[in-house]
Amino acid sequence: MRLLAPAERLGVLRELQPTMSAGRARRTAENADGAAYADAVSEYAALGRDELREVARAVMAVTSGRG
Template identity: 90%
Template sequence: MPPAGLRHLHGLAVTGPACGDHRAVRLLAPAERLGVLREFQPTMSAARARRAAEDVGGAAYADAVSGYAALGRDELREAARAVMAVTSGRG
């Protein structure tokens, strides 16, 4: 099971776009890169989360995927923490 912070990342990444939260769309890209979504198969489909993110904010999702692509694992975790803080109202 992934650490609590990554579970929180996954929860926000999946539920935010499904609820129309445009800010949460940016969380799906690091969740995918960190492999968090694989931990929850099949109940929380990565494909379903991606579709919701693209439907809610396709440009923001594409921008996030591009922006996170060059980051190493440690940098990616830090970036995800920063986005989670803003998205969950703590930043």
């Protein structure tokens, strides 16, 4: 959830094709934990591209065990 929301804003999900469409990724996140996904979308809505990149880097570092 924490990485999907900024990825959507940055347009990165287009690179997931054809294995998973943006809509399918969104539905999966909503089905897994709709409240957490909605919170993430809301939290990142006002951020600019540079801020979103920093968020994505931080989330990736934590989820890959480097943070």
